[in-house]
Amino acid sequence: MTRISGAEGAGGAAGARPWRLLGVLRADRADATKDLDQVLVTASGPVAAALVRHDEGSGVRANLSEHASLVERVHALTAFLPARYGILVREPGDVVSALLDPNRDAFEALLADVHGRDEVRVRVYQVEQAALEQVAATDSGIVQLRAAMRDLGEEAPTGLRLELGERVAGALAALAEADAALVLDTLRPLTVAVRGGGPASGSLVLDASFLVDRARATAFDQAVGRLIERLGGRAEVRAVGPLPPYSFAEPVLPREEAA
Amino acid sequence: MTVGTATQRAPGRYVTSPSPGSLAEVVDLILDKGLVIDVFVRVSLVGIELLTIDARIVVASVDTYLRFAEAVGRLDLDRRRGPGLPDLIEQVGSKGKGVAAGGVARAVGKTLKGALVGDGDDDEQEQDEASERGRGHDADQRG
Numbered sequence: 001m002t003r004i005s006g007a008e009g010a011g012g013a014a015g016a017r018p019w020r021l022l023g024v025l026r027a028d029r030a031d032a033t034k035d036l037d038q039v040l041v042t043a044s045g046p047v048a049a050a051l052v053r054h055d056e057g058s059g060v061r062a063n064l065s066e067h068a069s070l071v072e073r074v075h076a077l078t079a080f081l082p083a084r085y086g087i088l089v090r091e092p093g094d095v096v097s098a099l100l101d102p103n104r105d106a107f108e109a110l111l112a113d114v115h116g117r118d119e120v121r122v123r124v125y126q127v128e129q130a131a132l133e134q135v136a137a138t139d140s141g142i143v144q145l146r147a148a149m150r151d152l153g154e155e156a157p158t159g160l161r162l163e164l165g166e167r168v169a170g171a172l173a174a175l176a177e178a179d180a181a182l183v184l185d186t187l188r189p190l191t192v193a194v195r196g197g198g199p200a201s202g203s204l205v206l207d208a209s210f211l212v213d214r215a216r217a218t219a220f221d222q223a224v225g226r227l228i229e230r231l232g233g234r235a236e237v238r239a240v241g242p243l244p245p246y247s248f249a250e251p252v253l254p255r256e257e258a259a
Numbered sequence: 260m261t262v263g264t265a266t267q268r269a270p271g272r273y274v275t276s277p278s279p280g281s282l283a284e285v286v287d288l289i290l291d292k293g294l295v296i297d298v299f300v301r302v303s304l305v306g307i308e309l310l311t312i313d314a315r316i317v318v319a320s321v322d323t324y325l326r327f328a329e330a331v332g333r334l335d336l337d338r339r340r341g342p343g344l345p346d347l348i349e350q351v352g353s354k355g356k357g358v359a360a361g362g363v364a365r366a367v368g369k370t371l372k373g374a375l376v377g378d379g380d381d382d383e384q385e386q387d388e389a390s391e392r393g394r395g396h397d398a399d400q401r402g
Contacts, residue, residue, distance in 0.1 A: 165328035
């Protein structure tokens with residue numbers, strides 16, 4: 001069954017232009033997208049795929065923006081599993097045979113998992129200056145090496161300076177790891193699932209996506225506020241959401257039957 | 260520069276909402292996450308693959324250690340805002356650009372920027388955002 005939501009149909013003038021997959025939704029919610037003129041919904045049993053014409057001539061940025069925008073809009077209307085950008089099919093029917101038919105059960109389960117939930121992405125960056133001040137004041141080894149360096153002044157050998165620098169780098173890395181763990185451990189209990197983690201690299205010490213029930217969005221937000229306060233100036237917490245559940249669209253949620 | 264152009268934080272809220280239509284916060288999600296069907300051909304576009312590069316950086320260089328030693332050596336913890344600190348901030352701000360971590364991250368940011376340039380004339384905020392990812396320690400990002 002194919003239902004064409006908008007004015008632009010599956011055939012006709014659009015000719016050879018392929019269709020780009022936007023994501024998967026429940027077939028009985030297909031009507032929720034009826035106001036999105038350019039979106040076509042094709043169903044197979046209980047699940048359906050949302051597609052849009054892909055116009056390469058529009059350019060990369062415009063197509064990416066369109067993809068992000070349409071995924072956001074469908075997600076706002078109903079439970080939705082967003083597709084990664086760039087999955088093209090020649091005919092809407094291809095998506096039924098290659099995607100929907102073989103994965104009906106998995107998609108139904110996943111759609112139930114993301115129903116009423118949003119992705120919130122949290123990134124934590126170490127603020128080097130503040131973190132340096134903290135480790136220099138609290139790490140006994142660094143305190144001693146600094147004292148030795150101060151006594152020797154310009155005479156301090158390179159070996160000693162390297163030892164101090166290595167110690168500082170290690171202390172900063174340990175602090176980053178501890179801060180990442182603090183953020184994960186604080187937020188995880190308020191969420192349904194977590195993807196990603198840390199520590200990452202450079203000043204980015206954590207990049208994680210949380211699946212948050214809308215009923216707990218305020219509690220999650222307040223927890224982020226408390227983390228910002230607790231981390232002081234040594235780490236910057238950047239939380240963005242609600243987002244469509246990009247990180248939760250693959251069947252990896254912990255499921256009882258999988259145990 | 261604040262993130263206000265690409266995200267909106269309501270008063271009293273800590274989780275910021277992405278601005279509608281802004282790619283800054285979601286571009287890597289769109290390209291790296293979400294449903295994938297291997298049998299279908301991904302759009303092959305010059306520049307896009309660069310966006311998925313794992314920008315892992317080796318920080319353990321002698322230069323970095325020496326810079327940390329110098330920076331921490333000049334910290335004046337006894338006089339919290341003593342005359343040494345502004346010097347240090349200035350030094351970290353300028354010299355830091357040569358450090359492996361910040362340098363490479365910025366370079367990647369520029370590459371991301373390049374990949375999106377040319378398709379629209381309102382790219383400015385996304386470009387800034389992409390660059391800023393590499394220097395998350397800028398406290399003034401949170402407008």
